[in-house]
Amino acid sequence: MTEGFRFLPEYFPPAAQKALVAEILAILETNPLYRGAMPRTGKPLSVRNTNLGALGWVSDIKGYRYQPIHPDTGQPWGPIPRVLLDLWSDVSAYPHPPQACLVNWYEADSRLGLHIDADETAKDAPVVSLSLGSRALFRLGGLERSSPTSSMRLASGDVVILGGASRRAYHGVDRIYAQSSTLIPGGGRINLTLRRVTAP
Ligand code: SIN
Ligand code: FE2
DSSP, X not given: OOXXXXXXXXXXXXXXXXXXXXXXXXXXXXXXXXXXBOTTTXXXXXXXXXXXXXXXXXXXXXXXXXXXXXXXXXXXXXOOOHHHHHHHHHHXXXXXXXXXXXXXXXXXXXXXXXXXXXXXXXXXXXXXXXXXXXXXXXXXXXSSTTSOOEEEEEOTTOEEEEOGGGGGOOEEEEEEETTSOSSSGGGOEEEEEEEOOSOO
């Protein structure tokens, strides 16, 4: 296992998960999910996204980047919920707040290919990830695409931290166990990742 990777199972109890999903669903009304695309090819992403916070991660034919406005509405992203800011303070060991919360919305057949989160310049800040809804088969590798990988199931309420060396480790989601939870309408999964983008 890569140094700096932490798994905090059932960090959020069911009542807190439910309240947070309600808060996220309400924010999505004015800060909607959109479907990004792969750089260069423009191939649609399997996962729909939106963001919360001052900056949001966007992928389209032009490339990956962080930007302060929603690509469809042209409005600033919605606020990061208080409980997520508290989560960051409690587990990140980083002295400055997160600037981005990427919302990944997985349907039954959604996948996320092996990748590194490499678009942030605050390289010493971890990525803090919270899973809600259906279980996912998460794969964690090493610093090279060819490094050995190991897989684990992430369930609703679980928190994962990519810190230390694992901050630059390959990772992805191979499958969703659709209907393994009723928390999200449609039986899907929401993954929320908190990131510090720029060095303070
Ligand atoms: C991500 O790598 O951005 C998301 C990982 C996950 O969905 O668990
Ligand atoms: Fe990632």
